[in-house]
Amino acid sequence: MSITVLKAGLQTTLQGAPFAGHRHLGMPAAGAADCLSLALANFLVGKSCNKLAIEITLTDALFQMDEPCSISVVGAAEYVRINGRDRPQHQSLKVIAGDQLDIGPSRPGCRTYLSVSANIHADQLLDGQSTCLAAGLGGFHGRALRKDDILAFTPDSLVAAVERTTPEGLRLHYSDDRVLRVIRGPEAVDARARLLDDLCRTQYVVGARANRMGLALEGAPLSARDSSNMSSAAVFPGTIQLPPSGQPYLLGADAQTTGGYPRIAQVIKADRHLIGQLGAGARIQFVETTTDRATEIYQEKLSLLKSWLGQIKLW
Template sequence: MSIKVITPGMLSTIQDGGRKGFAAMGFNASGVMDVRSYHIANALVGNFTDEAVIEMTYLGGSFKFLESNYIAITGADMSPKLDGVPVEMYKTVFVKQDETLTFSAAESGMRAYIAVRGGIDVPVIMGSRSTNLKCKLGGLDGRPLKAGDIVPCRDVYDEFHKHLIHSAPKEDFGSDEITVRVLLGPQDDYFTDHGIKTFLNSTYTVTNESDRMGCKLSGEKIEYKNTVDIISDGIVFGSIQIPRTGNPIIMLADRQTTGGYAKIATVISVDLPLLAQARPGTKVHFELIDRQKAERLLKQEQKEFHSYLLHY
């Protein structure tokens, strides 16, 4: 089974859960930006939740299915159509051979996901099929999809359609204002009390410079004590660096593995999808919580997801 790329859109790449365990060697994890939408898409087509999918950013592409298969589309609403007929998102959809799936610019959110039954079948490199654009590996030759590409998918022959989760609650990405919960640290001691209050009480705006590497914000400058320069150390998905300009940069999927600016806080796991779907101009507020609550929220989300799978 395979898919032909007719037009790739703004930025379409093959991604999965990420290339974990190689940061010490300088390879960032990459992987999907919106893990929640990714997991739901795979569940809707009966895949394991870590199968590779196509991630599209803001402007979707068009794709011709060279064989029949089941698909699901989640994430940002890019007005999907199958041979010109609107397709419902967050539902299992059967695509016939030679039908073409097209997308437009996102009406809300930033990133959409196409999951196909069996998953995208590109080579596994260092434990992942994800495209790492900086290192030029994974996906299709380590690059974004382009017109004419043939995306291979794994053939699956079973009666899975009898056990499908036929639909899932649609995520709402229409808000132009989000609240992101954070844990302070690991270098919050580099900032004055006034700087931390500024960080927690100000409204920031997502800038046009944001990408898969980081979400750059503009707003009130955050005051630091002497310097924000540190000996470079590790960076995780959600680390909030404060460079000398005083404006936060939230590190995302394609982040570098280390950084030399102090990190005032870290976004909790369950709120990372909010940043993945935040468009330029989105207003961002930060809310401080403790680690115990962050862990409870993550466990609750995981429990709800697994309960949903069992219920349906």
């Protein structure tokens, strides 16, 4: 059972659950940049929310289905077409051998997830299979897909044939304008305490340096005194650092494990999947919240999703 890549697009990779428990080894989390879109796509074909799927970034991609299976598409794609015919997102779709699946470019947003009702063959690493591009590990030989690559699958006897459609109230809204809630970072205290206030007063635009590792933000520069004089410390996806330029840098799914710039804020876990849909030109407004409220928001979001997806975790 397989899929042939006819057009790979800008950056198409195999992504599922992040690598957990290995940051002390310098291993980034990796995994789906938008874990909620991944979960919705997987659920539509009867799979666990964190199973491996195909993550398509920005541009269109084209695949040929070599065996019959069920598929689903969730994300920022402008269109989904099977043999030239428009088909819906957020719905279980049947395909047969020879069908061509065309996933359109992201407008607006940044990423789209293609899930199939079978287990994708991928390299195993540290108990995970997601692609870590920076290290060249996991996924499909540790790299992005290319034209003529063949993805092999094994049908999962535990996956029952399902026909599902995501409820309207749980469908994500893709936009180039985002509000991200943040809590105060470890270095936004004492002499730097005003940095978070200034961050939240400014609307930022994602610059040209935007990838899975992080996003360079453009806006009114913040005061960056002593920003290069601190010892390296732990950073995570969603950490906002302040380089000497005064322009914040928002870390993404493939973020390094340590950094030497002040950590002025951290995007809350409930909003972190939205980072995966931010491309160059997207506009961001940060809003401060408390750690207690961040925990409440996360639990409220999980409770809402549980009605459809069952037990789920966001990362």
